[in-house]
Amino acid sequence: MNLPIGKQTSIEALIEELKNATGMNFDYYQRKFLEKRIDFRMKYLNVEDYQDYINYIRRNPIEIDLFLDKFTINYTFFFRNLNVFQNFEKFIQFYIKKLGKNIRPIKIWSAPCATGDEPYSIAMVLDKLKKKEKIFPEFKIYASDIDTNAIKIAKDGFYGEYAVHDLPEHYLTTYFSKRITELGPKYLINNQIKEKVEFIQEDIIANHQLDQIYDVIFCRNFFIYINKQARDDFLKIIDNRLHNGGLLILGGSETLGNKHTVFESVHLRDRFYIKNLSKKHQTYKKGIYNLFEKKEITIIKQPLKKIKKTLVRKSTIDIRDKPKRVTTQIKDLEKELKKTKIKKEKSSKYIPEVERKEIAEVRFTKIVVNTNLNGALNNTENISLLEPEEIPVGKALISKIENREKSLKRRELILEQKNQNIEQKIKYIKDQYKVLEEERKKAEEILKNANEKETDVITRILVLERITRQIEQREKSVIQRELQLEKRLNQIEKYSRKMIQQEIEIHRYSNGAEKKTESEKGINSYDEQRIDRKKNPNDQRELIIPKGYYSLINSFDKSETAIKMIIKGLGAGIALILKDPINNIFAMSYISLPSSKASKQGYHLLFPHTFIDTSVNDLKNLLIYNGANRANIKALIVGGAKLFLNYDMTYQENIDAIKKELAAIQVEIEAEDIGGLSERSVLYDTINDSLFVKKTWEFEYRKIA
Numbered sequence: 001m002n003l004p005i006g007k008q009t010s011i012e013a014l015i016e017e018l019k020n021a022t023g024m025n026f027d028y029y030q031r032k033f034l035e036k037r038i039d040f041r042m043k044y045l046n047v048e049d050y051q052d053y054i055n056y057i058r059r060n061p062i063e064i065d066l067f068l069d070k071f072t073i074n075y076t077f078f079f080r081n082l083n084v085f086q087n088f089e090k091f092i093q094f095y096i097k098k099l100g101k102n103i104r105p106i107k108i109w110s111a112p113c114a115t116g117d118e119p120y121s122i123a124m125v126l127d128k129l130k131k132k133e134k135i136f137p138e139f140k141i142y143a144s145d146i147d148t149n150a151i152k153i154a155k156d157g158f159y160g161e162y163a164v165h166d167l168p169e170h171y172l173t174t175y176f177s178k179r180i181t182e183l184g185p186k187y188l189i190n191n192q193i194k195e196k197v198e199f200i201q202e203d204i205i206a207n208h209q210l211d212q213i214y215d216v217i218f219c220r221n222f223f224i225y226i227n228k229q230a231r232d233d234f235l236k237i238i239d240n241r242l243h244n245g246g247l248l249i250l251g252g253s254e255t256l257g258n259k260h261t262v263f264e265s266v267h268l269r270d271r272f273y274i275k276n277l278s279k280k281h282q283t284y285k286k287g288i289y290n291l292f293e294k295k296e297i298t299i300i301k302q303p304l305k306k307i308k309k310t311l312v313r314k315s316t317i318d319i320r321d322k323p324k325r326v327t328t329q330i331k332d333l334e335k336e337l338k339k340t341k342i343k344k345e346k347s348s349k350y351i352p353e354v355e356r357k358e359i360a361e362v363r364f365t366k367i368v369v370n371t372n373l374n375g376a377l378n379n380t381e382n383i384s385l386l387e388p389e390e391i392p393v394g395k396a397l398i399s400k401i402e403n404r405e406k407s408l409k410r411r412e413l414i415l416e417q418k419n420q421n422i423e424q425k426i427k428y429i430k431d432q433y434k435v436l437e438e439e440r441k442k443a444e445e446i447l448k449n450a451n452e453k454e455t456d457v458i459t460r461i462l463v464l465e466r467i468t469r470q471i472e473q474r475e476k477s478v479i480q481r482e483l484q485l486e487k488r489l490n491q492i493e494k495y496s497r498k499m500i501q502q503e504i505e506i507h508r509y510s511n512g513a514e515k516k517t518e519s520e521k522g523i524n525s526y527d528e529q530r531i532d533r534k535k536n537p538n539d540q541r542e543l544i545i546p547k548g549y550y551s552l553i554n555s556f557d558k559s560e561t562a563i564k565m566i567i568k569g570l571g572a573g574i575a576l577i578l579k580d581p582i583n584n585i586f587a588m589s590y591i592s593l594p595s596s597k598a599s600k601q602g603y604h605l606l607f608p609h610t611f612i613d614t615s616v617n618d619l620k621n622l623l624i625y626n627g628a629n630r631a632n633i634k635a636l637i638v639g640g641a642k643l644f645l646n647y648d649m650t651y652q653e654n655i656d657a658i659k660k661e662l663a664a665i666q667v668e669i670e671a672e673d674i675g676g677l678s679e680r681s682v683l684y685d686t687i688n689d690s691l692f693v694k695k696t697w698e699f700e701y702r703k704i705a
Helices: 005-022 031-045 050-059 060-070 080-100 117-132 146-157 169-175 228-241 283-291 304-321 327-339 373-378 390-512 518-522 614-623 652-665
Strands: 106-110 141-145 176-181 184-189 197-201 214-219 241-251 263-267 272-274 362-364 367-369 542-543 550-554 563-569 576-582 585-591 634-639 668-674 680-685 690-694
Touching: 005 031, 005 050, 005 060, 005 563, 031 050, 031 060, 031 241, 080 117, 080 214, 080 241, 117 141, 117 169, 117 197, 117 214, 141 146, 146 197, 146 550, 176 390, 176 576, 214 228, 228 241, 263 283, 542 585, 550 614, 563 576, 563 585, 576 614, 576 652, 576 668, 585 614, 585 680, 614 652, 634 652, 634 680, 634 690, 652 668
Parallel strands: 106 141, 106 214, 141 197, 214 241, 542 563, 634 668
Antiparallel strands: 176 184, 241 272, 263 272, 362 367, 550 585, 563 680, 576 585, 576 634, 680 690
16 A cells, blocks of 8 residues: 555554454564555455544454455465375375384464364364274364454355365265355364364464463464564474474464574475474384485585586587588689689699688587688698599588488478478367367356256245245144144133023023022122132132132131132133232132123123123122222233134123223233133142242243242
8 A cells, every 4th residue: 555645543453443443463573564464455345534434443443354365365265275284194104103102292383274164174184094093182273364254254164166176085985065045055174073173263463262282383474464573483383382392283374483492494385394303212203204205415525627527528529529510611612613723734733822801700509619611711731732532522521511402492392381281280270279279168067057057946845945935834823823723712712501501500590599588688799609719729728610600718816727719721812810918818700701791691690700890899899808908909811712714703802891990990011921822730838928930832920020
């Protein structure tokens, strides 16, 4: 990022804000890297000013996590740089063998671990060895990273196709399960490997949270993002956390240099370093060197003069072996011979002086070779009279040269033909390449269409599966509603039978009432002869109240044995409890309907607690008759569940009516549990003045008052 002059202070303020928000010391990181990360987020958010970005961070705290997610480089996949893990496997087998009798659990630290691909890869390698070797210790991998999102992904262990694209087949089939999702195939790592890795969210430059000494430390592709001071500080942490003879693995573009003599490089390509190797036993050092084939480089020293002689001798041999192509010089000599006229004389024959011409030097690589023709023509001692017999030698040379020229022309023609053939083949290859390129494009288009269709099919399958699940849920809901309706119809039938029986009893008692004498008219309506009161408790001293009935418990009555009142299967009806806790008098009624207007043949007179408008007043009078104080009376109400279809509003009419009647007689409602969709069972404990309720889906009573 190019920093404007006016914004130098502003970016420092932004970095300080990020320090305070994240708890990270960004001074450890290279400044250019930090500025690029900031610039990336600001461009993404379309924020131009540093102060605006500071304000955005303060308004949106989630931006801190998003910044850290982009600040840390999470480019990784399983078994990245496969050769590193192959050599790590060799080392760990050697290392465990050298532990001998002192064998102990192996501990490895992966820092930073990104999304967990590296530590899980290590765990798979060790698990494979443990299954193969007879003696292999337990192991644990500790993985650290500052990025919260990366740690979450690592703990979930759910990865896409790219993460496993370089994973050996054996590991993929053994340690992963494939899942088809709406976004394509995903791979879930099994719990056996998950349990071997412990993830820690921490700033590894500041310090390491665990007090552990490790056998191997993976720290790949981290040093390139931090400055020299931070590297030195972190190397001290590594030095304190690694066993002597332990292995440190760096990234392919990282190195420690010569300063850190405590770590010795044993494999240059994979950046393997052993701590204090020189202090280990000779057998350990030799084993490490043999393991990674580290060999000493021997320098052979020779005298300088001997080297020069060797080079000169070799150059001479090379010159002698090469063909001496002096076509240019030979042609020049041929021309001179043709121009020269040779005169024959009896006494003597001579060759006139030929014009001296510089003969070109022929160069092979960097060595100059002179044909010496120039020197021969310049040297007068070499020009002498020729005998007549020497003239045919010049003709033979000319003939030889002509033949050579013909041969060269033939060769040129052959080369030209070959060149044309090559050009034709090149043209043919280009044409074929175009055809293949077009076929490749068509194949890619077909593959693309196939992938799209496959994706579409997968999407449709997922949609169908979702619709199927919804239909199944609806079917279950319908079945449940049918069962509820059937149960309710059974209850209605049962209730109808009870109503008929009660009407018969009413009719019988009505006939008996007409025959009563005038003396019986004075009997109080609250006499114990009432038929709608439940008086006899069960073995648990409980009074179980049916519909249209009531019960009353007076704790000061020594003949009273009951201590609890219970109503079971309370649906749309109301359980009304009136109490005077000071005088210890309690009463409960099971009410079914809101109004007695529809009552026939005086039913509401014999069973007033069937209806709200008759039960509330009657139950209050019963308490007062048995010694309660009007001012102390409080009410508890339970029930009013919606069990029928929407057009049946009995439950709501009951709730409205009970509240209206209690308000009319000025009785306060102390607690209530009304409405809902489930039947209830109600238990009132008079000893502790406590109300308990249990719905059909509950296993035990719960206290509500």
